[in-house]
Amino acid sequence: MTLPGHDQSRSRVRMEWGPTGATAVPADYAVVVDVLSFTTTLSVALERGIEVFPFRWRDARAAEHAMRHGATLAVGRFEALSRGNARHVSLSPASLAEVEGIERLVLPSPNGSTIAFALADTGAQVVGACLRNAGAVARWLAPRVADGASVVVVPAGERWYDDTLRPAVEDLWGAGAVLDALGHDDEVASPEARMAAAAWRAVQLPDDLLTCASGVELAEAGFVADVEIAGQRDVSEVVPVLVGESFRDATELRPTGPTLRRVRD
Template structure:
């Protein structure tokens, strides 16, 4: 639902938080950022040639969705840990770096995956970004923005215990890394909203990888034994993959036809 004054429509580069923000601030391209860990895990999976199907978190239909697509269903990292079986594929990017024999993966998550699933359901053109592929995503978007397309970057955030949104520093940094690469690294001539410029300022102020390990999300995962996931998430611009949601699954933009997925212009 678009709220007057909140849609940032006078700017071609926009930013808004979480699923509600993604619904309120629309653009031709929506870039979902969930550094810890959906889009980081997504980047690792796509690097390995795995087709990734996003899905809502804790949705009983996930297993059926995986069966329909002949895909492996990923479990939550804590569930995989409790099972004590390394063969379980999970939301952990470290687990995806080790897995063998997986070609298609249903990857639910409470934040990034759920947002991507909802955006696709609404007909948006969705891209997955994290610190690992921020510059690659910016390079892919640059000619599209130069042709007049609008972009909203959606830092996914986390959830408090009452299920309200908790803005997450790592997602603001990831969003800022993409926008900074677009505006300053590539010199794209497009107006950025104050919200988008705030993300760039936050990214430029970050001291990585130390800040990622020391922010709330990094401390939580490190304390639970997932420090390797945080270290992978903190790798900046090490990946060239650009995960684009085509139909129900993410694929690397390099494997798509030159024109990519058909763009549905906002308001068209």
């Protein structure tokens, strides 16, 4: 349930946090941002021509989902590390850097996948963004916004031990990178969206990503390469679009892209 005024409907370009925010702020297009690491891994996979099936759960259901779609199942970072085999494909973006022979990948991510499907359930066309492809996503969205479409950008955040939302600054930067590249003024962008864009303009990459809480956590666990890959700015032209159960690059879809579906403002 959205409280009056919280849907940001006075603005066509919007920003709200996490799974609850994903359902509270409806829009025609919805961008999920999970820099460390769901949407970064997603962008790397699509760059390599891999169709990605996000999945909400990391249990036996994920394996069944992979079998149903004839896909490879990505394992968790720490699971791959414990197996001592670098060839395991995991949620680590670095694990996909040199992968060969994979056409379909099931990516279990309780946070990013849950948000993506929650956004889709609102009727929005869902897009995945990170620092690597923020510019490409903004360029894809720009003509749609110019034609009157609304957009909400949703930084995923992380979870505290009590399962409450931890707003993760790296996701705020990723959201801000998309919003800043869209470049809309006060009449179009909500205060929340403009705040995210301002946060992005203040960031210093790669140092801030390596020294923020999430970056330090991953680096100390042995995943500094993932942080470095996530910190690469606008190196990718892929625009991941959720079509049914999978993400595909928008450039591989029909030239007109997904049909605009108006949702309530």
